Amino acid sequence: MMIHHSGKDGEESITALAGERSAPAPFFASPSIDRKGEIALYYGFTPIKAPHIEREDISRARALQSAGERLAGAEERRCSIPLALEEKVALIRLAAEIRGGNLQQPLMFYFERSALLPRSARSRRGHECSVSLEIIGTGKSIAEALIIKAAYEILQASGHKNVSVEINSIGDRDSVARFSHDLLSYYRKNISLLHAPCRQNLKRDVFDLFACENEKCRIMREDAPKALSYLSEDGRRHFTEVLEYLEALALPYTINNFLVGDRAITTHTVFEMRVEGAAMPLCFGTRYNALPKRLGVKRDLPSIGATLVFEPQGKRADETKRVRVREPKLYFIQLGFEAKLQSLKIIELLRHAKIPVMQSLSRDQLTVQLAAAEKFKIPYTIIVGQKEAMEKSAIVRNMRTRSQDTVRLTELPEYLRRIM
Template sequence: MPKKLIKKNTISSVPGTRDLQETDYFNYQGLFEKASEIALYYGFNPIELPILEQETLYSAGTKENNKQNEQKLHSFQGEDKTQIILRKEAAPSITRIYVEKNLQTTPQPTMFYHYGSFFYSKFAGDNKTPVENRRFGLDILGTNKSIADATIIKVIMIILNEAGFNDLYIQINSIGDKTSQQLYKKALVSYYTKNISSLCARCKKQLKINPFTLLLCNNFNCQNIKIGAPESLAFLNTPMKAHFREVLEYLDAMNIEYRINNSLIGEFNYYNQTVFQVMENKNTKTPTTTKKTDDKQGKANTQKNTAVLATGGRYDNLAKQLKLKKILPAVGATINIDRIINSPSSKAISSRINKKIKIYFIQLSFEAKQKSLAIIEILRCAHIPIMHSLTKDRLSAQLALAEKLNIPYTIILGQREALDNTVIIRNMSTCAQDTVPVDQLTTYIKNKIK
């Protein structure tokens, strides 16, 4: 009788998402633990943001400047007919929490760090695909002091250094407050109108809608026109100039290399004043300086040998865009964790929960299995990491696993040991073994197994 054909498994993950297991999981976990440790030391407190938010929270505050690469919201309708979305950015959620929980009544500033997946949707024809991106973020709310901007940048740089990135610099700019931006916008419209015949079709349309988007266009002609475009720094008022100067002075004092990129405006329209990107020099032979350089070629977007590892800036305008009564000074940044982990420059950071295993626990007989979990709990309470396979019965199968994993010691609990309340500890390389009472097990291990 012919064998039945086995149907191919059609269950799969959602395109744009990624499973993390074993080594991948611990790589991400190790980086998160190190970033959290650094953030806590600098005064940031942990917060976990909900995966879901009301669509109005994002649509009001996160209109993108770069319409060419717009990341659409992935939304669905809730039971009360409100639109619900998978979170896309941290800043709207952080602002909501600050206001909803009345955090303005607590000692200021409020400092948060957070980690998790964020989502946007890409369109290919009529198909909408959610894309997952893991990020680590820092936010300081309730102060407009320039030291807050500098603190965010410094802590982001420290985290990236710990992750193995040593050839870094900051691209930075200031787009000022609302008044400064209005003057800058007017100058951009005037300049690009004079060159409108050379613009691409998209930029001709965007010139009337949002002229800032023209600075982000990748069209060759538009890139060349951008080189002569007005610079936002020329339109800053006195307080905005002072704030930006102070931020740069902090960077100088901390020996952080930076380059002023006059076309950097931030990804979203809620940004104001300081905007920045943390860049990696892929050409490590490039000499490093700690002083300011004007990135004139940045206007033409010719940074071919760099990668953006983190982005950030001030978002004082976001609270008002969310229909709140007044401006809420805030600054934040996020690290693209997926890009960090997958970069050749990245170094693995050991997770505290993934300790080196030196002991494999082996059990033989039903009586031994009955006592196994109690002994494993004794070892856990003593912070002694082990591996085991309680579902296996044969000694040979369990020893084979210990050998395959190159684990140097085994704890063996057989029927006799279960009755005597003892275990056998065996050195896998010498085959020497000792019988140890269970109540002396942790002391023996800590004294004998280094």
């Protein structure tokens, strides 16, 4: 899905194509979006209206919370960004309805809504709205890279500087169970050292103790078990790949062992984004791979989402300017992990050059990606394999004539403007 800037008298236009045209029309938002939506489009997210939360979604969310795995409220966690479990339930329901959950391509959604915050949190933080990025249907590490990079660029474009990422992984449900068991045993053995409120929290959710800023609790958590020690081999490999993406993108990050999310929803990766020195984060994200099956979805539907919050401090003109939706003429194809590492940097290069591009970074096979380009009648493809990734170049292929050229990445934007 991608974007194109053009037009007369300063009018901007966007090229966008949702990864699967077979997705039903009601999922698509107005053909004009703002700056935040424009950035999301470049990274493959389809703007939609915020999902309607039905009464059944609320009931199912409450049932999950009462099944021994309580979802903590926003005010009980340092992040102060609610996970809105009922919204995740609604998203899973919608995804499962599309082709019976048999997704050939992951669903990637972007939407805005008034922040789902308690009244006291609204008055304390002054939040006006939230922006959500969701990827449903892939467990690959590229999904984390896409969602973190898109969120980072949206925050940067919104005027936030010195944004950094705090990240952790708690692994799959087996890893979470073993970690939770040992963490609970650790705190029970040292319960006399906890201050009174945390002794009560221990009965509800041991993860809450990591959020406590009491001096006694802060000292205790330093020696507490760490989730990373409980990851399976697949979990360690997945998290290592996520960190490699962040390093390839030169995104500043630190591993926060005390960032664990909520057991009602979180699996594997959990992250926050903060401005240096700020007490509260601007973004919270987590994988929720296990949630679909707990809601009765028969097929695996691994998912990840992030919520960004914005304060009502006046919007700049470039943030509110609306842009129109049109289609791209370029499809980006990558082959191999080294090429994937370079892919988001190439997309960012094209975004700054205002050149539209469509991609499906979750796919690996050349034939599948070429077939997608042909299906959508995209006239040009950019192909990056391991050789091109090492040489910092790309192959540009004319899909009609099958002719192709190898172009250095530094020269790629100018070359594409010339042929398109």
